[in-house]
Amino acid sequence: MPTFSDRIDGLRPSPIRTVLSVVDRPGMVSFAGGLPAAAALPAWSGSVGPETLQYGASEGEPALRRAVADHLHALGVDTTADRVIILSGSQQGIDLVAKLMIDAGTITAVDDPTYLAALQVLRLYGADFTGLDDTGLADASLAYVVPTFANPTGACASGPERDRIADTCRENGTVLFEDDPYRELAYADVDRTPIVARMHGASWIYQGSFSKTFAPGLRLGFMTASPDLFDRLVMLKQAVDLHSSRLSQQIVLDAITGSGWQDRLDSLVDFYRDRRDGFDELLRTYFADLADWTSPPGGLFFWLRLREPMDTRRLLDEAVGRGVAFMPGEEFYAGPPTLGTMRLNFSHADHDDADRGLRILADLVAERFDRRGS
């Protein structure tokens, strides 16, 4: 057996990959991934000349960087076009930041639960986790936060909570890394001002994605950072893939600067709000006696807390066997998991599939409850 690097000891197959590998099965209802609805994806046709197919700049295409900077500036983020990097999806941004900041034992503050693929990458580089409370933030070198429609819980941090996180990071020299892929998918009027807009000269990194608003298959996101971090992030980006696809960048630029962009966002939000509300109704039909949840103010997920504790990782195989995939909530914990949680995506399945899938899933949970009770 070859001698792998130490970090490989902690490498485990991701449940994301395992679950994605079954979602294409005919008849499978998937509540597992954060997949956009097929009906919400654009089609694209066009042509590109040789100049778009040549090597390009590591930071990304200048016009797209400008468009991103204008957008961020309007949100109150202190940045300019020359402090924007175009990413090959925001998963890449997590890898870059972990590479920049994390050695074995580096203390990293995260919400618990939080995005499992972020935990996976941070763990791979050796992070030790602490919480986002004042003590945790004071101890940590890095804080990873998804304050706006968090994955997996759907929660949106309040204004005062955003202030507290910014102030505590700034006072303790903790680098704040804000991951904001869901911000445009807001179904209620909540405070979404990026926390990094409150950092006033301290060290921060902010990233967003075009996967939820436009097209995940193009793999495109963006990052900006305070001046003390930015140049190193560009060097790391260059070392991982030289630059992101110029064709993807051209297509996204055309879309977001086109006259139809705001309309697209508006209809997308209406479409997903309807899906959320329909899903909530179905949950009340099938899960009223089995679980608790709140309707999320944004994003793509419901977070279910079952009334009896059980490790939902042990439900997954049976659920997939019956034609339903979901994401066990236990996978999202940095520390010991709270048992009996499930993340259910509501954006991908249409109403009939969601109805069928939730009924199957509720039956399965009820059977397990009965078995435990008997």
Place this chain on the structure above:
Amino acid sequence: MPTFSDRIDGLRPSPIRTVLSVVDRPGMVSFAGGLPAAAALPAWSGSVGPETLQYGASEGEPALRRAVADHLHALGVDTTADRVIILSGSQQGIDLVAKLMIDAGTITAVDDPTYLAALQVLRLYGADFTGLDDTGLADASLAYVVPTFANPTGACASGPERDRIADTCRENGTVLFEDDPYRELAYADVDRTPIVARMHGASWIYQGSFSKTFAPGLRLGFMTASPDLFDRLVMLKQAVDLHSSRLSQQIVLDAITGSGWQDRLDSLVDFYRDRRDGFDELLRTYFADLADWTSPPGGLFFWLRLREPMDTRRLLDEAVGRGVAFMPGEEFYAGPPTLGTMRLNFSHADHDDADRGLRILADLVAERFDRRGS
């Protein structure tokens, strides 16, 4: 100042990025990057539906993986479609392998000189370097080789040398990582059988690129590996960007399985062979008394050894000031550099630009020689 990870201590701005940042200046002749000629790049037009823009599999599109596996199988590489990963360019492959194998102090065998961005990534993860001789290969956990039209020297390893590297790696349990981006750009009839085809059950990784034969701007390459390594590489790929652009994959699949692909490769090779020969003539005109070189049997670069030792990194600013970019050879050494080497790309500049650029560069070198002589 934030506390960066230990690996960031070794992070330096890459000369690739520095040089790429000036090549767009009007009038600049660039011999620096390995850029395809604009005339050799395809144009593309077409349309894609929502299915191509949805999230996809980390390993890549099944049809493209099959096409790559067929191609590799024909070269003698022991692989199948389910052991192929589609990469976001082959730079990504280097990062994945370094992440899999390299801790601080891991001994890594490399040619000296070798591809500078590979050295940069391996160094970032903490590699200590040794040579590709028998002792070096026996000591190393990993060997990184570019045997076919090496970057920067253009050299092609002989059959016996390929056998020696394979045998020595196999006997010592050294993982062989073969990077093969230039193999299709062969201007002479030389042994190009991948070394990994001679590994007979030992541990190996092989990668190739569509950047040189098709379009770098799409950022697409591929990797295959022995069964003991493959699954871990897929998990690492998933953690860095989930998957590569599905649109890029669709475009490349259409191209390489289309009826015109072999014709495209043939004309590309003819076109670049002419450029190489024209460049060789210009070198004889301007550099006959200043440097030694051999005409490369493939790839994209001439490797010049100046007749008097001088650190060509100190020539670069002046050269760029006069309108010519090149890559200082000293950047490609894992150990102390041999002074007085230059890597000149011959594929990008047309004949007139190459003539102008080489004359300027030769004048500059001659001036420095004179200054040292006086």
